[in-house]
Amino acid sequence: MAAVYAQPMVPYAHGPSAHHASSSSHASRRDRGYRVCDQCSRPETPSAARFRLCGGCMTTQYCSQDCQKNHWPAHKPICQHTQGALKSQASAAPSPSENVAKNLRKFTSAHEALLTWAGFQALQLKRMPSNIRHKALLIQLSSRPHAESHRRLRMSSARIVSRDYVNDPLVQADIQRRDERCRREGGIGAAVVILEADGVSQVMPVEVDSPADIAWDARDDWQGVLYHFIDIGRTDFAQVLAAGMLGRG
């Protein structure tokens, strides 16, 4: 199965305040996910201009044109690999409306915050940060007819698999690059969330800060929460979490 990369997320910012994590006044700021520039690791902030996505793979993101240019030599192999996988998935679809790869991409982008949170909970990273090194979250989805593209997939199952489940060497290498970068900056590495729908798969790496910096409570009911938000198609999970509106399961 060809694996395609999703837009990677970082659940917690690497901003200057990250080093003062013990002070609770900063906790709410870290409650939402941030994207970081793939070249310089600068976090995207609401005040700055939105990051640019690589137009080839629609996966890596940059804070500036310079960063995109500087990253290209290192990024080129995985970029072309992802483009190839996207094209073959698109041409295998019987009609544009049944393009599962496209729906999966829209789904992942609409549910980014939810998937990031679910990966963090499923791997029990708050209690067992070392799980990040050998476990991954596999979410299996199936198609359903719906007017909104991000609701054309429903969750069939979600379970923990070995990280070796991702067996594409180029994707593995890129996850390892994110692991190393994240650890250099004091994080625990890249959590791997794998999405599968009708023979199409997508890998979403989530770079995770040190558990001491993480404000999220550990939740054992993540599967129910995940199922519920996907089913009703709510895409404001980041706000729900930040407002403390996620009731106890």
Ligand SMILES: [Zn+2]
């Ligand atoms: Zn940058």
Ligand SMILES: [Zn+2]
């Ligand atoms: Zn690219």
